[in-house]
Amino acid sequence: MKNSRRSFLKIAGISAIGFSMTPVVNVFASSGQEGNKPEPSYSVNKKALKAKRWGLVIDTRKLSEEIVEELGKTCSKIHNIPEIKNKDHEIKWIWGEEFKHAFPGKENEFLDERMKHLSMPVLCNHCKDAPCVRVCPTKATFKRPDGIVLMDFHRCIGCRFCMAACPYGSRSFNFIDPRTVLPKDRKEWNLEFPTRMKGVVEKCNFCAERLAVGKTPACVEASHGALAFGDLEDPKSEVRKLLKSNYTIRRKPSLGTGPSVYYIV
Amino acid sequence: MNDKLKVIAGLIVFFAIFSYPFWNNIFNKENPEHKPVLSAEAEKAKECVRSKDYMTKEHMQLLDIWRDKVVRSGERVYKYGNGKEYNMSLSNTCLGCHTSKAEFCDRCHDYASVKPYCWDCHIDPKENK
Numbered sequence: 018m019k020n021s022r023r024s025f026l027k028i029a030g031i032s033a034i035g036f037s038m039t040p041v042v043n044v045f046a047s048s049g050q051e052g053n054k055p056e057p058s059y060s061v062n063k064k065a066l067k068a069k070r071w072g073l074v075i076d077t078r079k080l081s082e083e084i085v086e087e088l089g090k091t092c093s094k095i096h097n098i099p100e101i102k103n104k105d106h107e108i109k110w111i112w113g114e115e116f117k118h119a120f121p122g123k124e125n126e127f128l129d130e131r132m133k134h135l136s137m138p139v140l141c142n143h144c145k146d147a148p149c150v151r152v153c154p155t156k157a158t159f160k161r162p163d164g165i166v167l168m169d170f171h172r173c174i175g176c177r178f179c180m181a182a183c184p185y186g187s188r189s190f191n192f193i194d195p196r197t198v199l200p201k202d203r204k205e206w207n208l209e210f211p212t213r214m215k216g217v218v219e220k221c222n223f224c225a226e227r228l229a230v231g232k233t234p235a236c237v238e239a240s241h242g243a244l245a246f247g248d249l250e251d252p253k254s255e256v257r258k259l260l261k262s263n264y265t266i267r268r269k270p271s272l273g274t275g276p277s278v279y280y281i282v
Numbered sequence: 283m284n285d286k287l288k289v290i291a292g293l294i295v296f297f298a299i300f301s302y303p304f305w306n307n308i309f310n311k312e313n314p315e316h317k318p319v320l321s322a323e324a325e326k327a328k329e330c331v332r333s334k335d336y337m338t339k340e341h342m343q344l345l346d347i348w349r350d351k352v353v354r355s356g357e358r359v360y361k362y363g364n365g366k367e368y369n370m371s372l373s374n375t376c377l378g379c380h381t382s383k384a385e386f387c388d389r390c391h392d393y394a395s396v397k398p399y400c401w402d403c404h405i406d407p408k409e410n411k
Contacts, residue, residue, distance in 0.1 A: 057362040059351045059370075161356065169353045170403065206405065209374055214402035229358050
């Protein structure tokens with residue numbers, strides 16, 4: 018069959034009209050099913066605690082070895098964090114670190130006795146400009162509007178870029194299935210919070226699941242008043258009052274990450 | 283050749299056995315192995331988060347939306363048509379009502395050969411090993 022130029026142009030013209038019909042067809046196709054049913058609504062719990070930027074102030078004068086240990090224990094219990102002896106496989110959300118390791122560059126030749134021996138509680142700093150958020154290829158680690166640097170475990174592919182990016186060592190990788198090292202008796206687990214699985218990274222979440230129901234982070238509750246939690250952007254908040262009346266330091270501020278965890282020394 | 287009777291009897295027996303699965307399917311509607319069993323809690327509640335039809339077909343989509351809303355938007359309360367509020371949680375809400383994962387979710391999933399990896403992290407409160 019031989020096509021003349023004329024018949025080709027005819028077909029092309031009709032096709033063009035056909036394409037211009039798509040919006041109309043879509044309208045017809047989408048009416049009908051589920052059309053007049055209400056949309057489900059999703060909302061934040063009324064009791065939830067809210068802030069512009071959450072922050073933590075740690076008063077090291079009120080700390081003792083026992084308290085620092087209790088912070089870790091409390092956190093582990095409610096988040097199902099296993100205790101692993103092998104240092105390479107450890108999972109840490111909040112833990113004690115020697116002053117010189119927590120604040121490298123600040124260790125003077127002659128440090129006062131208390132600081133020299135006290136272990137500093139360290140955790141994710143929930144940085145204002147978090148490098149882990151920037152490097153995550155799947156956006157599994159992201160910054161919430163309230164300043165919390167949160168992990169979406171459903172998206173974590175275990176690439177560990179975030180671990181390389183974090184200057185504080187706040188992130189741990191699950192080299193082994195955590196359930197094999199959690200207590201045998203599940204009564205010692207928190208059945209309301211998921212465990213993690215082999216192959217994902219994890220870190221402190223500022224107790225996002227507790228803030229959502231109006232509770233402060235578990236470590237703050239267990240700290241006998243040594244930890245204060247509040248809104249850094251609110252001049253009237255408890256943390257801002259503490260920051261105003263005490264000299265504080267932060268970990269590695271020169272890197273420009275903007276940590277939200279302050280230490281009164 | 284007077285084996286006719288035996289041959290016919292044999293054929294009948296053969297067809298009875300051969301077609302057993304079909305008859306079983308037609309007459310045995312009582313809870314075959316893949317039908318989920320509602321727990322006492324669910325029986326009492328009478329209704330699911332959404333209509334039964336929607337749940338059967340779309341529960342995976344619903345859970346996907348739930349986890350995004352909870353983790354990424356911090357929204358944890360779900361409300362639909364009937365006005366009841368639900369805490370969007372897999373272990374605490376779904377399994378709070380469908381208390382036996384083995385008798386409900388697993389029965390269906392095993393039959394359909396679906397193996398959700400959710401349970402690597404999310405806890406079945408009943409399971410204890």
